[in-house]
Amino acid sequence: QPPKKDAKKKKAEVKPPTLINGLTKEEITREQIEEHVVRLREMLDREREERNYFQLERDKIQSFREVTDRKLAEVKAELKILEKAIEDDEAHHLVGIKVFKQKMKHLLCEHHNTVTELEADIATSTDLLEDEQSQLEADLYKEMMGILVEMQESSCEDVFKELLLVRPLQIEMEELQSSVPKKINVAQKQADLSLRPLEDELTAMNVHVEKIQAQLHALFSAPNLDQTAVTEITDKVEFSENVCKSMTKTHLLPERNGDQKFCYQEPELTVEFLCLPPNRFLLFLFVVTLKCFRSSNKFKYQTHPGGQKEPRATSN
Template identity: 40%
Template sequence: MPPKAKSKKSAKVKSSTVVDGLSTDEMSKDQLEEHIIRLREELDREREERSYFQLERDKIQAFWEISKRSLEETQAELRNGHRERDEAEERHRVEITVYKQKLKHVLSEHHDNISELKMDAVASTSLIQNQHTVSELGLRTEVHGLQADFRHNQAHNQNCIKDLKLKHQVELMELANDYDRRIREIEVKYRKKMQSMIDAEGKRRRAEVNEIEDRMKGRVVALMEEHDRALRGAEEYYSAVQTKLLADQKLLKEELAEATKRQARVDRELSAAEQENKRLSASLQDVQRKLPELRKQLDDHNRAKAKMATSRARVKVAEKELRDLTVEHELLLQAAEKVQRERDELLRLQTEAILDVQQKSGLKELLLERKLAALAETVEKKEAQLSVALSASNLDQTAGAGAANKLEEILASKRATIDALQSDLARDCKEYDGLLRSCQEELEASGGPLTHSSFRPSEHILRGRTSLGPASQH
């Protein structure tokens, strides 16, 4: 700012002497007026700058006073901070002493908790082992009972099958005897019927022939008597009616012609009767010739009928056997469904028992893992706090060595506790694997499906938990 003022003053000096290449003496009135106006403007500007610099100086003075006061306040706060730090160090030493006492109490409580956990683990292990033993005995008893029922049902079914076979054989023998008897009766019946038909036909033919012969004989006798009567009448009337001889002769001729016609008609009827007799005899011979063929057809018909009856009997027997087999099949299906339900019930009970054991083992294992994790985290926190306290405090080397030894003893006891819990876990896993193997053997012996996919060995379960552990921690 001061150099700027100098430049303005030098410009002013120059302007008083030379303005736009002209001196003040050489300027005209208008130029001088303009020059005066410019000088006044510069004077006003200089006054404004002077007032501005005075304001800046006042501000700097006020800022310096404020900075001085803040410096004094900061120094006072720094002194207070030093004093508070000394007080905090004193409080920290007191807190370390209190913390040591609390650490002793925590260690004693931790020891008590470990003892309680061991007692709980032993009690739960014995309880689970007793439950497993009872459930295994119950399952073995049920399996033996099912096997005995199955053997009993199998023997009963075999006896039923034998009885049905014997019954079927007896019924078949009875049906065969009945069919033979009925066939013999039918043969006798049809033979008698055929003989009676032959006898009736012969009697009918003989009766017709006799009737025709009697009728022909009667006609011949009637004609002869009629001729005799005519001749006697002619002889009687010949002497009496001489006059009517010609007429009577003519009449007699006519009657003779008529009698001749009648005789011819009678002869024709006789020849027709003889032809009818011959035809009936021929038909009788044809019937007698056809009789073996008819008997053969009758035998074929009887055999076909017998075969049909046999087929019907076989169909009835087959239907009866089918009904019996259907009933037996339904009974076997009901027995199989009952055995299936019992097997499903056993599988359900076994699954529930194994799931219960697995759940209890998993819960126990999870509880132990959580307790181990909590104990490890607590030990780490205590170690960190103790190391911070030891590093922050000004303890001597003897106290530090004693605290370090005590910390090592605590860590050794924690490691021993962890080893004991791990040995308990290994023993429980071994018992679980033994129970799982025994259940699988029982299932395999009873013919049930193995449940390898549902119940895994303890090694797979622990491996899955260890693989899931870091993920859950993250």
């Protein structure tokens, strides 16, 4: 059982007396009370000022909070708008992806269809080309066989014709090859025989020229040499040069007699030349001989296919 309550009433507790500066109402004086009141008033004023300051701070904080709340609401509204725009973009993007996938499927189907069509066309074209190639090969084989048959048929006739045409030519070539060396030997012998008299004549003329040079040397070394005679002889030399030119045109032309020899015709001396003094006549004769020798050396001999030789004029 719970304990029994006391029937007795508790006595009311006695409040302690209020103290002012450690003194009770009975102990404190009037002046102290007034001082205490003044002090309390000062404290009240100070508290009021502090309250006003804190109220201002509170108002500032409230205004700042209102501004921040308003900005926060605006930011939240913008964020909601952005989220909605993002959702719309995502939905639009998803729709575009779906459309793109559908287009890709259609394109892949078309590509597959075109590939299959091209493969079928290639197969048919290859079959046609193979058929055409086989046909062309067969035609070409037939043509080649026909050409071979024609060549075999015509080969015998061609060989017979070639034998008929080529054999006489070969015989003629062999005859010419065997006869050409003989003809060359005969021509060389004839040339040697025809050149011997000319060589003898040339040696005799060289000996004669040497003799005349010795006589002229003795003539010019004489102490009683006449200068007028020398000038006259030089004039005669010029005149004799012209005479020798005319003589080479008329008398020194090559001629062929019965022995195939080169004919040389000496010029006739005029009476004027014979009437000169011995020294002048000898000098003039030497000059004429030299001119004739030079003009005779202008002709060279050339061998013809028949083995004969003819003189040929060469330019100095």
